[in-house]
């Protein structure tokens with residue numbers, strides 16, 4: 184589903200964010216990206232989304248060569264990927280329903296599709312009763328559920344999450360992780376960057392550790408840090 | 412598709428309303444600049460019509476100094492009568508000159524009020540047997556006692572055209588500058604609009620909206636501004652044409668030939684609309700440029 188071959192990414196200020204990263208993520212996998220701040224986790228996700236281009240190396244996502252994709256095809260690449268962020272990125276002044284519907288509306292989905300899919304996904308994330316609430320009427324955990332609903336409403340093949348639990352307390356974070364786990368069980372590939380040791384250690388999924396842009400560990404059913 | 416149109420219309424309206432003041436500023440500058448442009452083209456059209464007429468019945472006019480005596484005038488008249496080159500001629504008295512002046516500046520009563528009838532010279536308007544003879548006749552009367560100057564129609568036309576071409580250039584320049592500033596206003600309005608909606612745009616890009624889908628509401632916003640301004644200018648050009656036509660109809664002699672038709676105004680108006688639309692769309696395209704790259 185996702186393949187990186189010798190990917191190197193340098194920012195202008197000659198900061199090397201990723202060094203010669205080669206990795207393969209299969210369909211349906213759940214992968215944690217861990218590593219200290221500045222180790223290149225967000226850069227990794229940005230390259231998959233083609234928000235940035237690698238200096239060298241090849242990136243394949245759902246069979247497409249991301250770096251060589253022509254600009255006009257980028258939106259179609261992104262329709263295969265849902266994205267969730269630490270800061271939710273909801274639209275202020277819109278309801279839960281509108282926030283989720285927006286994602287379908289702007290890719291030109293017809294009204295009847297929107298009207299049937301949005302309630303379904305809100306049911307899945309447990310917000311069916313709160314669909315008419317505004318963002319400011321929701322707790323952080325609920326807002327993150329809305330953003331997951333928005334990321335998943337189009338049934339993407341891949342879900343990318345950059346510290347989705349970073350702003351949440353442990354109990355709420357656990358709820359979010361259960362939701363991501365459920366989405367993963369539908370066959371969706373999930374890649375999640377995180378600093379949350381507890382979560383990584385309880386979930387026991389594949390762990391890829393980055394350090395200053397290098398992959399220093401790739402462990403199936405891994406833990407956050409290697410036992411000292 | 413109907414659904415998408417719905418979406419674009421709604422988003423465009425929301426954005427226009429959000430930037431109401433900037434939007435109005437954009438519309439007004441487009442309107443003023445295009446009205447100037449349209450007005451100048453309209454006047455040029457009038458001059459074209461008028462000078463086309465002049466070419467046919469070439470005329471020359473013998474002006475007297477304001478202090479010319481009746482004897483001097485009579486002498487010239489006699490000579491015109493006797494000249495084999497002259498087909499016909501007509502005397503324009505001081506009073507008639509004043510009437511013409513009044514009619515020409517009908518909309519500037521203070522100017523009419525201020526003019527001293529004694530400074531408006533009497534003259535003879537002369538039609539030669541053959542246009543070729545115009546210069547010969549002119550030479551004959553130049554320097555006669557009491558004669559101030561002899562203007563041939565061509566000369567008058569040339570002078571007028573010269574003056575008008577400068578006025579025209581000036582107004583084109585002014586309308587160009589205004590049009591440019593309305594263009595920049597639209598660029599800026601669209602930039603502000605995209606800035607106000609940067610979160611939406613960011614999310615649209617993340618969920619895979621195409622660039623065109625993101626751009627269209629902003630392009631429409633620019634188009635609405637350009638077209639609305641142009642529409643106002645169209646109306647103003649039309650009104651100007653009606654007023655000028657009215658003046659021309661009520662005038663006499665040479666000014667009659669400076670007619671303009673409603674067709675002229677509509678033709679110019681359509682150009683104005685096209686230019687307005689192009690300015691609006693181009694302005695928003697530039698305003699959107701920084702969002703084009705993914």
Ligand SMILES: Nc1ncnc2c1ncn2[C@@H]1O[C@H](COP(=O)(O)OP(=O)(O)OP(=O)(O)O)[C@@H](O)[C@H]1O
Pocket residue numbers: 194195196198199200218219220221222223224225226227
């Ligand atoms: N747009 C950018 N321009 C220049 N340098 C950047 C840019 N984005 C990231 N970097 C640098 O690249 C390196 C990797 O950053 P990245 O955001 O990928 O780290 P991260 O692992 O996500 O960190 P964190 O855990 O704090 O989110 C850092 O040194 C960062 O300063």
Ligand SMILES: [Mg+2]
Pocket residue numbers: 224225226345376
């Ligand atoms: Mg990061």
